[in-house]
Amino acid sequence: MLICHCNIITEKEIEQTIVGLLDQDPWQLLVPAKIYHAMQKRGRCCGCFPNVVETIIRVTENYHTRSEASGVDIVSHLDRVRGLRVQYGSRTHERRTADHRAA
Numbered sequence: 001m002l003i004c005h006c007n008i009i010t011e012k013e014i015e016q017t018i019v020g021l022l023d024q025d026p027w028q029l030l031v032p033a034k035i036y037h038a039m040q041k042r043g044r045c046c047g048c049f050p051n052v053v054e055t056i057i058r059v060t061e062n063y064h065t066r067s068e069a070s071g072v073d074i075v076s077h078l079d080r081v082r083g084l085r086v087q088y089g090s091r092t093h094e095r096r097t098a099d100h101r102a103a
Helices: 011-024 032-038 049-066 077-088
Strands: 002-004
Touching: 002 011, 002 049, 011 032, 011 049, 032 049
Parallel strands: none
Antiparallel strands: none
């Protein structure tokens, strides 16, 4: 499936990059910019970043589930992110309402 239309990046390419980065350091913080940098790409419109975040969470959870540390309880980050999206919704940004004015 095509995730990034600007750079023509598929979900499989993103998953392979995530696994490669996790092989280097399984507990590093992965963000879309780091994934794109590893692929020598750059986010252009960044509309794909929410899908990349979902992919990062899913692949990272699967990676740690399959690893030797599978006996350790792993918190489901995907559920926590989805809960935050529902809690804050699309009308707020950084916990400010849409009618917030800085000046």
